[in-house]
Amino acid sequence: MQSDLVAALDIGGTKIAGALVDGAGRMLLRVRRPTPAREDAETVMAAVGEVLAELAASPLWPEVAAVGIGSAGPVDASAGTVSPVNVPGWRGYPLVERVAAATGGLPVALVGDGVAMTAAEHWKGAARGYDNALCMVVSTGVGGGLVLGGHLHTGPTGNAGHIGHISVDLDGDPCPCGGRGCVERIASGPHIARRALENGWRPGPDGDTTAAAVAASARAGDPVATASFDRAARALAAGIAATATLVEIDIAVIGGGVAGAGEVLFAPLRRSLREYATLSFVRRLTVAPALTGGDAGLLGAAAAATEARHGRQAVSYTG
């Protein structure tokens, strides 16, 4: 079914990926450029333009009905602008307007990358079939998005689901966001590694001090490495339970590098969830690893474009 063909853009601090995605979620063409993240705004936009030009050279392009963009945040979907933390040249950059212009006026939908990953997991991943879900990426940072009542809940600015920056420890360590005790400040990969090192964990001969190395030590029985993952799991559990208690969700889907630790993370997470998700209506909550992996950004951008075309959400949308 190609009547629902859309162009998808996944814009991050490292790469700009593009694809043509059909109504069944098949990637019919993929394009990728490195993000010139330290350059000025127009140089970054030129890289986006190259990705779009390569997609537009496809014989399928005339069938493209809309463009979906998932971008590193913050985004402002109501204004159609993006301000990715890792792309300093773009601050309040009018990406929606520029992409619309570059594609001859196609409708353009914009969501944050956490929302995009959520759209992907709801469409083709572990949240498929769930009407109420939280999907998260736990890696260098912690991001997320929500499905409520069967549809993506983006919020007016496209930033809903920012679980990494809710405080689960109101007297906790300051977070670069300005808050304290944020989920990300406890559960991200770099903080899992930092905490392990501070408590005496030492890397192997390869000198690898990433969360993946801490996970390997935990798997081998190292108590300090295990304790650091337990602490991360506890913060994630408190945040997931808070989300379920506030909006009612049935599943929390977790992707990203830290989720790759597997049971080192998921076992204490399930245990801690029982401690924080206590009210009757949240006790049946389950957690599951994400399934869409590296395609999540593109798939989710395509899903957001499709949802926006059908008028089901408040993403930024010109058309």
Next chain:
Amino acid sequence: MQSDLVAALDIGGTKIAGALVDGAGRMLLRVRRPTPAREDAETVMAAVGEVLAELAASPLWPEVAAVGIGSAGPVDASAGTVSPVNVPGWRGYPLVERVAAATGGLPVALVGDGVAMTAAEHWKGAARGYDNALCMVVSTGVGGGLVLGGHLHTGPTGNAGHIGHISVDLDGDPCPCGGRGCVERIASGPHIARRALENGWRPGPDGDTTAAAVAASARAGDPVATASFDRAARALAAGIAATATLVEIDIAVIGGGVAGAGEVLFAPLRRSLREYATLSFVRRLTVAPALTGGDAGLLGAAAAATEARHGRQAVSYTG
């Protein structure tokens, strides 16, 4: 406009209130009975039946199109049952079915009391005109509800918005719900008073040790009383900021006895919110006192019945 006439029930541990409410939110008849909270299930139901019978004796009754119920929680709107903590005789009690039977088969909508208060504030109170709002009651407990995208967000079981039982202090004191560091465990009236007493505050000659007495001392400059309210405000701010960060809200409306402390609560709350609501899309968040007061339960039950009739939410609904 009486074509939208509904019957409203507000069921709590102390009283069962009923009203006929027209489409403009006017209370055309009010009825009230004490809740026989320690009695068996059928005795409690008999009191509800008396309230309904008194409403049904009105010459307006034939115009009633639906019944809305706001009940102390937990409720299960999907099953049509209620299990109010303070009414032990009702556990999984099929209230929707019983009220439908008692009213000759009228459609019945059920929501929790936090959701009902939210519906009232969105219809006639401080959240009017806001498409995205959190409304809370801070008194003996802490409850709440959400308006998202212009409509009440009840969740599948009618319990969404339970902000009192999200953890803002993952290592904090155990809460009777089974969790730790819940907002309610820090910010409810009894805990404001407990903390003040534990830290050396002493009541006046009248021996009043309620949060209202602590508020009076704080207003008079007592530092321990002030510190206890500051701590409550901090927990509320962390919870409100978490909610805004997760679902994007523009306003938090606060009612209940503790909100009656006025600036003793609201001044430190606004200060603390700046500390926890840090991301660009939540910085414009405001807080305001609730306006619907004692009528919130009845007004909100009526609003929920009206929303359900128009198919806009997933409250329990037989008809």
